[in-house]
Amino acid sequence: MKEQHNQDQELYQLEDEMKDMLSSYVVKTPSSQDTKALLAALQPAFDEIGMESSNEHIHEVIQAPSFLSQLKAQISFYQWHFWVASTLIFVMLTLFSSNYHISEAIQFYQFAIPLSMLVGAFYTYQTWNKQMRTIEGITPFPPALLLLSRMVIIFAMNIIMGVVSSIYLNFNMEHFKLLPFLLHWIAPAILIYGIIAYVMMRKGVKHGLALGIAAWIGMMMIGFVYQASPSTFIQFSYSQVAGIQGTFVILGALLLYLSYKKSLELQTMFR
Secondary structure, eight states, X not given: OHHHHHHHHHHHHHHHHXXXXXXXXXXXXXXXXXXXXXXXXXXXXXXXXHXXXXXXXXXXXXXXXXXXXXXXXXXXXXXXXXXHHHHHHHHHHHHHHTTSOHHHHHHHHHHHHHHHHHHHHHHHHHTSOHHHHHHHTTSSSOHHHHHHHHHHHHHHHHHHHHHHHHHHHHHHSTTOOHHHHHHHHHHHHHHHHHXXXXXXXXXXXXXXXXXXXXXXXXXXXXXXXHHHOGGGSOOOOHHHHHHHHHHHHHHHHHHHHHHHHHHTTOOOOOO
């Protein structure tokens, strides 16, 4: 027992002697400035590795991640409460619209789904903090394309939930025509989202969201005024309305494609 006591005393004494020496090695939590300094220090080494000739070093060729693989990987970016909240919003929209006439249901969907896309895009950018963008900025996948992939997830989620909701209304409302109903809200939603993505890739996120909100408000006001007093405006046939909606879809899809092409060139989304 006495021998054990002596050993403990020696350990305590050794700890006291080493305490001052080891205290200087305690690692502090790195700040964002430390992260930037580390990346700047490592960048020359990254550049040298990229400039090495393949004839001097035989190595396995690693392909850059594809856009589809990034879409699958970025789904985990959105936590479970985001998916639950989005689902509840569409459930309430569906149940609320089922109690009204089809013309009023169209207005609800034209209002709610583009708004849901705008909120989703804003949420995506706000939760993508600057420190994380700094780290992702040195990856082979362009950071602008990374943001666009997350926006595509938001877009696809709203379209899929909106279609499922519309199918439900098709079975629970009288005189319901599914395809015209879908075009009434999908066409402006695609155009508005295309505008957001296109302006984001050229003028920055804030400008894209601002112009998207302005386009959404403008379309809602025009639609409301037209449906409130259609006799004061030019009368459109069903084929003309379908043509206008088809033009919206094509234009919105084209803007999304141009946004994708532009995102491949951008190296920052700090704007």
